Amino acid sequence: MSRSVKKDTLLKVAESLFYEHGFRGVGLKQIINEANVATMTLYNHFSSKENLIEEVLKQREERYWSYLDAHVEMESDSPFILAAEAHGRFLKEESYKGCMFLRAIEDYGEMDNNIEKIARGHKQKLLEYFQQLAHRKGKNNEKDLANQFTLLLEGTTSMTPLIGAEKATEYSIAMARTLVQHTS
Known part of the structure; x- marks a missing residue:
C-alpha cells in the first residue's frame, strides 16, 4: 500500500469506528488492527488520536x-x-x-x-x-x-x-x- 492509501485507510477505518462506538470508545490499537497497518504508519500520518479525530x-x-x-x-x-x-x-x-x-x-x-x-x-x-x-x-x-x-x-x-x-x-x-x- 502506498503512503496515501494507508492514510486514507486509516481515516476510513477511524471514522467508521468513531461513528459506531464513539470517540472515547475506540483506541488507537483497535484502529491500527482494523486498518491492518503498523503502529508507526499511524504516527507517520497523525501525531495523536486528537489529530486523527x-x-x-x-x-x-x-x-x-x-x-x-x-x-x-x-x-x-x-x-x-x-x-x-x-x-x-x-x-x-x-x-x-x-x-x-x-x-x-x-x-x-x-x-x-x-x-x-x-x-x-x-x-x-x-x-x-x-x-x-x-x-x-x-x-x-x-x-x-x-x-x-x-x-x-x-x-x-x-x-x-x-x-x-x-x-x-x-x-x-x-x-x-x-x-x-x-x-x-
Missing part, C-alpha cells in the same frame, strides 16, 4: 458539503427544499446514527481544542450557508430563516436514529415547504 471530522465535513453542492442549485425556485433533500441523502448514506459533529462537541467541549472548534465550525457554516441562501433569494428575514432551516436539518438528524432517515427526511421536506411558503 480532527482529520476525520474535516474529511466528513468535506463529504457533507459535496452532498449539498451536488444537489442544491442555488438559482432554482426552491434551493431550501433541495438542501433538505440533500441533507436527507447524507443521513441515509452516511449519518444514520446521529451527528458525529455533535458527538465531538459533547466529548471534547470546553477543552479548548481543535476538535470542538472544527465541530462547532461545521454547525456555524451551515447557519451561514442558509443566511447566504436567504440573502440570494431576497428574503427579508434571512437570519430567522437561516436559524429555522438549520434547526430543521438538525432536528432531522436527531430524529434519524429514532424513525429512520427516509421518514425523518420526508417530514423535513414537508416542513421545509411550509417554511418556504410562509416566507415568500
Whole structure:
C-alpha cells in the first residue's frame, strides 16, 4: 500500500469506528488492527488520536458539503427544499446514527481544542450557508430563516436514529415547504 492509501485507510477505518462506538470508545490499537497497518504508519500520518479525530471530522465535513453542492442549485425556485433533500441523502448514506459533529462537541467541549472548534465550525457554516441562501433569494428575514432551516436539518438528524432517515427526511421536506411558503 502506498503512503496515501494507508492514510486514507486509516481515516476510513477511524471514522467508521468513531461513528459506531464513539470517540472515547475506540483506541488507537483497535484502529491500527482494523486498518491492518503498523503502529508507526499511524504516527507517520497523525501525531495523536486528537489529530486523527480532527482529520476525520474535516474529511466528513468535506463529504457533507459535496452532498449539498451536488444537489442544491442555488438559482432554482426552491434551493431550501433541495438542501433538505440533500441533507436527507447524507443521513441515509452516511449519518444514520446521529451527528458525529455533535458527538465531538459533547466529548471534547470546553477543552479548548481543535476538535470542538472544527465541530462547532461545521454547525456555524451551515447557519451561514442558509443566511447566504436567504440573502440570494431576497428574503427579508434571512437570519430567522437561516436559524429555522438549520434547526430543521438538525432536528432531522436527531430524529434519524429514532424513525429512520427516509421518514425523518420526508417530514423535513414537508416542513421545509411550509417554511418556504410562509416566507415568500
